[in-house]
Amino acid sequence: MSPRKLTLEEWDRHYQELVAAGLHEPAYGGPLSRHLALEGDLRLRQLRFDDSPAALRLWNFLLTENHRLAEARAVGERIVGTMKDLGTVPVMVYALPGLRAFYPDGAWWTPCLMECSDGLLRQAEAEGIDASFCPVRAMLAAFQNQQHFPRPDLLVCSTGSVCDDFSAIAQRLERMGFPITWWEMPRRRAPEAQEAACPLPGGLTAPQCQVDCVRQELERVAELLGRLAGQTLTTELLAEGIRQANQVRRRLGALRQTVYGSVGAPLPALEMLVAEMLAIHFCSDRSQTLQVLTDLLEVAVARRNLGQFVVGEAATRIYWVNPVADLRAMNLLEDWGGRICGSDYMFTHALDPIPEDLPPLEALARTALADPMVGSTQERARRIVADCRTCRAEAVVISRIPGASHCAWEGASLRSIISRELDLPTVELEIPPICDAMVPTLAGRIQALIETARARRAAVST
Numbered sequence: 001m002s003p004r005k006l007t008l009e010e011w012d013r014h015y016q017e018l019v020a021a022g023l024h025e026p027a028y029g030g031p032l033s034r035h036l037a038l039e040g041d042l043r044l045r046q047l048r049f050d051d052s053p054a055a056l057r058l059w060n061f062l063l064t065e066n067h068r069l070a071e072a073r074a075v076g077e078r079i080v081g082t083m084k085d086l087g088t089v090p091v092m093v094y095a096l097p098g099l100r101a102f103y104p105d106g107a108w109w110t111p112c113l114m115e116c117s118d119g120l121l122r123q124a125e126a127e128g129i130d131a132s133f134c135p136v137r138a139m140l141a142a143f144q145n146q147q148h149f150p151r152p153d154l155l156v157c158s159t160g161s162v163c164d165d166f167s168a169i170a171q172r173l174e175r176m177g178f179p180i181t182w183w184e185m186p187r188r189r190a191p192e193a194q195e196a197a198c199p200l201p202g203g204l205t206a207p208q209c210q211v212d213c214v215r216q217e218l219e220r221v222a223e224l225l226g227r228l229a230g231q232t233l234t235t236e237l238l239a240e241g242i243r244q245a246n247q248v249r250r251r252l253g254a255l256r257q258t259v260y261g262s263v264g265a266p267l268p269a270l271e272m273l274v275a276e277m278l279a280i281h282f283c284s285d286r287s288q289t290l291q292v293l294t295d296l297l298e299v300a301v302a303r304r305n306l307g308q309f310v311v312g313e314a315a316t317r318i319y320w321v322n323p324v325a326d327l328r329a330m331n332l333l334e335d336w337g338g339r340i341c342g343s344d345y346m347f348t349h350a351l352d353p354i355p356e357d358l359p360p361l362e363a364l365a366r367t368a369l370a371d372p373m374v375g376s377t378q379e380r381a382r383r384i385v386a387d388c389r390t391c392r393a394e395a396v397v398i399s400r401i402p403g404a405s406h407c408a409w410e411g412a413s414l415r416s417i418i419s420r421e422l423d424l425p426t427v428e429l430e431i432p433p434i435c436d437a438m439v440p441t442l443a444g445r446i447q448a449l450i451e452t453a454r455a456r457r458a459a460v461s462t
């Protein structure tokens, strides 16, 4: 039977059939609707999910992270809250036994998942962090009420080349009694003529002195992590941690290549967005992340080989820039005739393998400096343009994040560079945490984009 997307109710019925047929699940398995009943994840009622057991596992893994952290705490593991760097410090944390990393930043999606019933945005507003900040302000309230993640044993946050929103909120957090270890991330710049240049993953370059600065900062973080774990983070341990992180990144790379590179989409955009997010901190379990991605890859390869797609060949190939605050937007794009063929969800540096032929901290420092959000918009646009060419994108959507300080002008700059370089239809739009009221507007803008791309496709093929 061809793959399809199911509502939550349909998935429950499908789940019973799979169980009756002998479905094997990990400990965090179970029907998806329990996350609605027990956790109040109301948004699940509005989403449609891929019907594979691999997708079921992905969702169950994602939606049980809080339990995983609580269980880790209960058996004496130490919890490290890593903030803002998206993909760097967690590699170090998971290199040490007895430590778990998570991103408090992930509270970003809680108001969407709980359709604002969590009250986090309202609570942040009462603290003076209003809608002029991006949805990451939910993190502040989540720290206060401690209902979404445990209080970390150590909080580590990058500073320097960091958006104003995060910087202000993290500083407020510290004043509220959550001590933070800050580490400096300089704004990436091009090396000057007399400076030694250093190649970074993703085809970037930075002055060696900036890489040295980040490496020294990470050395300081490594010392703290070692103290917390009661064991030095040696070069050997970190090299092994990098090797394992790269396994995850390569598996995800193969998945992206299979799904985005196929003539139709063997997996939906929504599940792919969630899968990409796993690369950042492994959703608090590195080995399970690898398993989850392996299952998804097997499904994607099998479907591609059989020519069975969730979204057919006729769909317009869309390159999507920035993560969406409301996950439903990914479903809607496909309903309106698009499919994702490539993405920059703001953490492309967490997708690139970390060099394994360098001293480990040097390799990690170079990877951290390749963060698309610490360099210029021109450099970010350059990678997007190259990706669009590789993945044969027919249109580009730049989704603004409401309140995000960098989105005020970055989207317009990206759009003008992409349009100039690629001559593709582009649209810039904003996706709020609950986009239901915006659906008519979004439909109009995305459908117009898709129609334009279709007309161009038809013109080329005649």
Ligand code: SF4
Binding pocket: 134, 135, 136, 163, 164, 165, 166, 373, 401, 403, 404, 405, 406
């Ligand atoms: S403003 Fe942008 S980069 Fe900063 S926390 Fe919000 S989404 Fe992340």
